[in-house]
Amino acid sequence: MLARYLIYIGAAYLLSFILIMMIYRLPREKNVIKYQAACDECDNHVSWWHFIPLFGYLFSKGKYGECGHKMSVSRLLVPIFAMGLAAFTVFQVKDCEAYNATEMYRIIVLLFSLTMIIIIFTDFETFIIPDTCHIIVIILAILAMVFEYTDVLWGILGGVIFFVGFYVIAWIAIRKTGNKDALGGGDIKLMGVCGLFLGAGRCLLGLIIGSLLGFIVEGIILRKIRKEKGVAFGPYLAIGMIIAAYYGEAIINAYNHLLGID
Numbered sequence: 197m198l199a200r201y202l203i204y205i206g207a208a209y210l211l212s213f214i215l216i217m218m219i220y221r222l223p224r225e226k227n228v229i230k231y232q233a234a235c236d237e238c239d240n241h242v243s244w245w246h247f248i249p250l251f252g253y254l255f256s257k258g259k260y261g262e263c264g265h266k267m268s269v270s271r272l273l274v275p276i277f278a279m280g281l282a283a284f285t286v287f288q289v290k291d292c293e294a295y296n297a298t299e300m301y302r303i304i305v306l307l308f309s310l311t312m313i314i315i316i317f318t319d320f321e322t323f324i325i326p327d328t329c330h331i332i333v334i335i336l337a338i339l340a341m342v343f344e345y346t347d348v349l350w351g352i353l354g355g356v357i358f359f360v361g362f363y364v365i366a367w368i369a370i371r372k373t374g375n376k377d378a379l380g381g382g383d384i385k386l387m388g389v390c391g392l393f394l395g396a397g398r399c400l401l402g403l404i405i406g407s408l409l410g411f412i413v414e415g416i417i418l419r420k421i422r423k424e425k426g427v428a429f430g431p432y433l434a435i436g437m438i439i440a441a442y443y444g445e446a447i448i449n450a451y452n453h454l455l456g457i458d
């Protein structure tokens with residue numbers, strides 16, 4: 197059991213190097229594959245060790261030695277979140293009989309959550325949800341259906357309902373408010389691919405959780421700060437979807453039980 201924790205946490209630590217690169221480069225349309233030791237801000241060459249996940253940030257105290265520019269806080273937070281999610285995946289999916297847990301489930305759910313982490317950071321910082329993330333979730337959705345994490349019919353239904361539903365809502369919102377950014381294309385695609393991955397039921401749950409969270413944080417806590425910059429809805433949706441991926445089945449079953457449906 198301990199070996200499994202170590203393997204997952206180690207893999208997540210290594211993956212966080214790629215996640216950070218995607219978070220920084222995808223919204224800026226920079227080459228993700230090519231390794232480049234350059235400052236986030238001025239693009240000047242900096243030492244390679246700055247880019248060691250977590251430790252690079254800690255040793256340099258969050259500043260590039262050469263130019264003194266601040267490092268993005270994602271270089272500190274992403275490895276921590278990734279390793280935390282990896283440990284949580286081993287801990288949680290182990291006990292989940294409803295999922296008939298297999299190693300493949302753990303891997304699929306963890307990769308989905310890590311993709312949501314990319315979205316949380318890119319949307320919060322730049323208001324962009326990269327299409328690469330949508331493509332990754334579509335691939336994971338196909339795997340999820342093959343390995344029966346998601347029912348094929350519920351998945352397709354979820355994808356269609358949430359994509360079309362959000363498309364219509366956005367269309368109405370744009371017509372009513374005249375604000376083209378009322379609901380971004382990234383959010384619409386995100387809902388569609390999450391519907392495909394989680395299935396209609398769990399995706400609806402993720403949407404409800406994400407909306408509540410977004411309402412509380414943006415509407416109450418960040419209201420003053422965000423007034424000029426606008427609101428990113430994607431990070432809250434992404435957090436809702438992570439919760440739905442781990443607990444969706446259990447919450448829906450408990451809810452049905454409460455209503456006496458099952």
Ligand SMILES: [Zn+2]
Nearest residue numbers: 235238263265
């Ligand atoms: Zn710099």
